[in-house]
Amino acid sequence: EAQVTQNPRYLITVTGKKLTVTCSQNMNHEYMSWYRQDPGLGLRQIYYSMNVEVTDKGDVPEGYKVSRKEKRNFPLILESPSPNQTSLYFCASSLGQGYPDTQYFGPGTRLTVL
Amino acid sequence: AQKVTQAQTEISVVEKEDVTLDCVYETRDTTYYLFWYKQPPSGELVFLIRRNSFDEQNEISGRYSWNFQKSTSSFNFTITASQVVDSAVYFCALSEAMGGSGNTGKLIFGQGTTLQVKP
Numbered sequence: 001e002a003q004v005t006q007n008p009r010y011l012i013t014v015t016g017k018k019l020t021v022t023c024s025q026n027m028n029h030e031y032m033s034w035y036r037q038d039p040g041l042g043l044r045q046i047y048y049s050m051n052v053e054v055t056d057k058g059d060v061p062e063g064y065k066v067s068r069k070e071k072r073n074f075p076l077i078l079e080s081p082s083p084n085q086t087s088l089y090f091c092a093s094s095l096g097q098g099y100p101d102t103q104y105f106g107p108g109t110r111l112t113v114l
Numbered sequence: 115a116q117k118v119t120q121a122q123t124e125i126s127v128v129e130k131e132d133v134t135l136d137c138v139y140e141t142r143d144t145t146y147y148l149f150w151y152k153q154p155p156s157g158e159l160v161f162l163i164r165r166n167s168f169d170e171q172n173e174i175s176g177r178y179s180w181n182f183q184k185s186t187s188s189f190n191f192t193i194t195a196s197q198v199v200d201s202a203v204y205f206c207a208l209s210e211a212m213g214g215s216g217n218t219g220k221l222i223f224g225q226g227t228t229l230q231v232k233p
Binding site for chain 1: 147149151218219220223225
């Protein structure tokens with residue numbers, strides 16, 4: 001089944017404790033992206049990747065890191081989480097290739113930072 | 115600047131009623147894509163439809179239909195004979211082109227419309 005998977009789905013952590021949210025897609029997509037969803041602020045892009053080893057900042061990259069060492073994986077790293085990073089996080093992927101294409105989303109990761 | 119506006123924050127209907135969700139967008143691009151996504155109470159984002167800027171043909175898929183009008187920059191979504199399972203938050207989104215200077219390929223989402231369908 002073609003899909004985007006994220007792990008963990010739910011996470012409660014404490015301020016400053018490094019964490020990684022994994023994202024994997026099995027559709028051979030070139031483009032991958034991370035969004036966060038917050039009440040009143042909607043969905044905002046954190047980072048994106050056009051292809052392997054190519055990543056760039058989205059609208060709200062502060063406090064996050066990403067890497068794209070393999071085509072299928074695009075982990076989101078929070079080196080020192082803070083309470084303002086409590087949010088619902090979505091990973092998405094699409095074919096890319098220079099044209100807007102449908103982005104398929106993972107199931108979401110609900111993160112709480114205490 | 116690119117922007118998507120969903121003026122209806124919440125809509126409540128009774129089952130079997132028809133309901134239209136409005137979406138108005140702003141962009142300077144001549145090539146762009148528009149999308150609708152559904153977010154049910156379980157939280158995931160489910161893709162419903164994609165439309166490119168050169169295709170103004172309306173589309174119908176079962177009880178769902180979409181009306182794209184470039185003249186009014188609108189991409190409205192109608193659910194016919196609504197059902198309780200249609201209860202969700204619906205997002206309209208606009209996609210930037212990829213690869214051009216400053217273009218990130220990101221989706222620009224509206225604020226969403228919460229649809230409640232009562233039995």
